[in-house]
Amino acid sequence: MEKRGGTPSPSPRSTEKSGKDLTRSGDANGGAGAGGNATPKGDKEKGVNVQVILRCRPLSDDETKGNTPVVISCNERRREVAATQVIANKQIDRTFAFDKVFGPSSKQKDLFEQSISPIVHEVLEGYNCTIFAYGQTGTGKTYTMEGGGTRKAKSGELPTDAGVIPRSVRQIFDILEAQCAEYSMKVTFLELYNEEITDLLAPDEPRFPVLPVPEDKNKKPIALMEDGKGGVFVRGLEEEVVYSAGEIYKILDKGSAKRRTAETLLNKQSSRSHSIFSITIHIKELTHESEEMIKIGKLNLVDLAGSENISRSGARDGRAREAGEINKSLLTLGRVINALVEHSGHVPYRDSKLTRLLRDSLGGKTKTCIIATISPSVYCLEETLSTLDYAHRAKNIRNKPEVNQKMMKSAVIKDLYSEIDRLKQEVFAAREKNGIYIPRERYLQEEAEKKAMTEKIEKLGVDLEARDKQLVELKELYDAQMLLSAELGEKLEKTQKDLEDTRHALHDLEEKYSEAKSTIKEKEFVIFNLQNSEKSLVDCAYNLRAELENAAADVSGLFSKIERKDKIEDGNRSLVQRFRSQLTQELDALHKTVSTSVMQQEDHLKEMEDDMQSFVSSKDEAAQGLKESIQNLKALHGSGITALDNLAGEIDMNSQTTFEKLNSQVQSHTSDLEKCFGVIALGADNLLNELQCSLSKQEERLAHFANKQREV
Ligand code: ADP
Ligand code: MG
Numbered sequence: 001m002e003k004r005g006g007t008p009s010p011s012p013r014s015t016e017k018s019g020k021d022l023t024r025s026g027d028a029n030g031g032a033g034a035g036g037n038a039t040p041k042g043d044k045e046k047g048v049n050v051q052v053i054l055r056c057r058p059l060s061d062d063e064t065k066g067n068t069p070v071v072i073s074c075n076e077r078r079r080e081v082a083a084t085q086v087i088a089n090k091q092i093d094r095t096f097a098f099d100k101v102f103g104p105s106s107k108q109k110d111l112f113e114q115s116i117s118p119i120v121h122e123v124l125e126g127y128n129c130t131i132f133a134y135g136q137t138g139t140g141k142t143y144t145m146e147g148g149g150t151r152k153a154k155s156g157e158l159p160t161d162a163g164v165i166p167r168s169v170r171q172i173f174d175i176l177e178a179q180c181a182e183y184s185m186k187v188t189f190l191e192l193y194n195e196e197i198t199d200l201l202a203p204d205e206p207r208f209p210v211l212p213v214p215e216d217k218n219k220k221p222i223a224l225m226e227d228g229k230g231g232v233f234v235r236g237l238e239e240e241v242v243y244s245a246g247e248i249y250k251i252l253d254k255g256s257a258k259r260r261t262a263e264t265l266l267n268k269q270s271s272r273s274h275s276i277f278s279i280t281i282h283i284k285e286l287t288h289e290s291e292e293m294i295k296i297g298k299l300n301l302v303d304l305a306g307s308e309n310i311s312r313s314g315a316r317d318g319r320a321r322e323a324g325e326i327n328k329s330l331l332t333l334g335r336v337i338n339a340l341v342e343h344s345g346h347v348p349y350r351d352s353k354l355t356r357l358l359r360d361s362l363g364g365k366t367k368t369c370i371i372a373t374i375s376p377s378v379y380c381l382e383e384t385l386s387t388l389d390y391a392h393r394a395k396n397i398r399n400k401p402e403v404n405q406k407m408m409k410s411a412v413i414k415d416l417y418s419e420i421d422r423l424k425q426e427v428f429a430a431r432e433k434n435g436i437y438i439p440r441e442r443y444l445q446e447e448a449e450k451k452a453m454t455e456k457i458e459k460l461g462v463d464l465e466a467r468d469k470q471l472v473e474l475k476e477l478y479d480a481q482m483l484l485s486a487e488l489g490e491k492l493e494k495t496q497k498d499l500e501d502t503r504h505a506l507h508d509l510e511e512k513y514s515e516a517k518s519t520i521k522e523k524e525f526v527i528f529n530l531q532n533s534e535k536s537l538v539d540c541a542y543n544l545r546a547e548l549e550n551a552a553a554d555v556s557g558l559f560s561k562i563e564r565k566d567k568i569e570d571g572n573r574s575l576v577q578r579f580r581s582q583l584t585q586e587l588d589a590l591h592k593t594v595s596t597s598v599m600q601q602e603d604h605l606k607e608m609e610d611d612m613q614s615f616v617s618s619k620d621e622a623a624q625g626l627k628e629s630i631q632n633l634k635a636l637h638g639s640g641i642t643a644l645d646n647l648a649g650e651i652d653m654n655s656q657t658t659f660e661k662l663n664s665q666v667q668s669h670t671s672d673l674e675k676c677f678g679v680i681a682l683g684a685d686n687l688l689n690e691l692q693c694s695l696s697k698q699e700e701r702l703a704h705f706a707n708k709q710r711e712v
Pocket of ligand 2: 138143303
């Protein structure tokens with residue numbers, strides 16, 4: 001403040017001085033009525049989700065040297081992070097999706113340009129925006145927010161490892177310079193440790209030596225005040241006006257220096273403390289009526305305490321709180337997020353200073369972004385998973401961003417003048433009287449406040465008495481109630497028993513009900529199936545009927561055919577019978593003919609036998625006659641021979657004459673013989689002819705008989 005008083009602002013844009021109202025957390029619009037709200041309607045009604053960005057740092061040199069296994073893989077394109085866990089030899093991958101994912105090789109510039117730059121634009125539109133860095137210690141929260149250690153780069157350029165804070169400041173200046181706007185930028189930088197606020201930009205020596213000095217000389221405890229309009233502000237917080245982007249490092253160094261001193265004193269305090277860097281911008285605008293208005297935007301950049309504290313102290317919650325409320329703010333932040341995500345009615349903003357300060361950034365009118373930082377190392381996996389869960393949950397918080405109401409420039413100036421006056425009086429009093437001096441006006445005001453307080457105390461005393469009386473009455477009432485409650489207790493027990501029984505019964509009924517339900521379901525299913533089959537059956541029946549009709553026609557045709565066939569068969573039968581009778585008749589006739597013919601044959605054979613016998617006997621007789629004639633012939637022949645012999649002797653006597661007589665006798669005998677032989681030969685010839693004739697006759701007869709037989 002002295003510095004600011006001593007160096008009157010030369011720059012045309014530095015029209016602002018410090019003002020307590022402007023350090024108010026949340027909105028600076030003071031909740032007054034009309035105008036200046038440029039929020040789109042949709043945003044206002046539905047709200048916008050908190051934007052959650054995930055950043056995974058690369059392995060450190062030590063980790064690389066130690067061959068630390070990497071268990072995190074980032075897919076920037078799909079905005080996903082996968083953590084590989086091995087549980088009981090099984091690999092389990094858990095994947096989380098975020099609004100943006102920046103892998104180990106991502107650059108500070110990329111993160112800023114892709115995710116933070118749009119937020120800075122909104123701040124310049126007049127929104128309040130907050131960016132949180134959340135994560136385990138050593139995962140790069142401070143690296144992301146403030147940057148690596150490099151402070152200097154080529155002329156005017158930011159170093160490549162510059163974080164979100166210097167880049168935001170740089171961008172704000174660049175944009176406003178390009179617009180040739182009239183503006184001013186102020187920053188505050190505070191630390192919250194153990195529910196105590198420290199101003200990281202306060203000058204080292206106490207401003208008012210007469211005031212009691214806190215134990216830690218570098219730190220001045222600062223009160224959080226209600227502004228009476230639902231917000232809070234940090235009273236007496238140092239505000240540094242920034243004139244150029246380059247200055248931001250001076251301020252950061254100043255703050256970090258304070259933090260560093262504290263770190264050595266308080267055992268790695270930075271991992272347990274939160275730091276809030278706030279940038280407030282006032283921009284002059286001209287309305288159509290040429291009225292000068294001031295547009296106000298605010299950017300809070302919050303580097304939270306290491307998240308390992310929350311999980312670890314969560315395990316032994318009670319003791320941690322006893323140990324000095326170290327993590328109260330971080331725990332409360334978690335509870336606030338849970339309450340907002342689960343839409344439970346009460347959101348415990350008031351339970352910690354951090355949530356009081358940033359109330360508007362969580363479920364309020366502020367646009368909020370959370371950068372969750374993780375390490376890729378297997379040794380941090382547990383913390384990493386808890387960070388991923390936490391960040392993923394926070395995605396569901398909805399804010400309803402509203403543009404800050406613009407202020408008339410004249411009103412701002414008036415406010416500032418009265419503030420300057422108040423401060424001047426304080427300075428004057430302090431310097432002149434070398435002790436505590438309170439200006440008359442302030443004195444009167446405080447006296448009046450004191451009087452009001454006394455009155456209030458008196459009133460409270462009276463109230464207390466009344467309360468005491470009430471307490472006695474209540475005690476009596478309490479006793480009566482106790483009796484009643486004992487009675488009721490008994491009743492309750494009985495009722496509970498009954499209830500238990502009823503519950504059992506109900507349980508049984510429920511079981512039966514569910515059984516019945518399932519059976520009904522089954523039945524329904526069966527009925528449905530039956531209906532379907534019925535339908536198909538009906539269809540089949542229709543088809544069958546048609547087919548049956550056809551078949552009936554066929555059958556009647558068949559019947560008529562059968563009738564016809566029967567008739568034919570009857571005809572056939574009578575025919576067969578007739579044929580049979582004829583056949584028997586004919587057979588009888590045949591039999592008769594055969595027997596007659598057999599008889600005839602027998603007759604024939606007899607005749608033939610007779611014929612043959614008569615023939616044989618006739619032949620015998622002929623042969624006997626032939627024999628007799630031959631014997632006669634023989635005797636004749638013998639007598640002839642003896643006559644010849646007698647003649648031969650007479651021949652011998654009579655020689656020639658007798659010879660001649662002999663000759664003539666031999667000749668007559670020979671012709672007689674020839675005549676006899678001719679008769680015999682004729683008789684034999686006739687016999688033979690007769691025999692032949694009767695044989696051929698017999699032959700003919702046999703042939704005829706044989707023919708007849710064949711014919712039969
Ligand atoms: P935190 O603030 O979360 O405790 P730091 O920001 O102090 O963590 O980071 C721890 C170390 O890791 C620092 O040395 C820092 O330079 C380094 N680091 C963190 N994030 C990155 C990153 N994205 N790229 C390179 N180095 C990083
Ligand atoms: Mg840090």
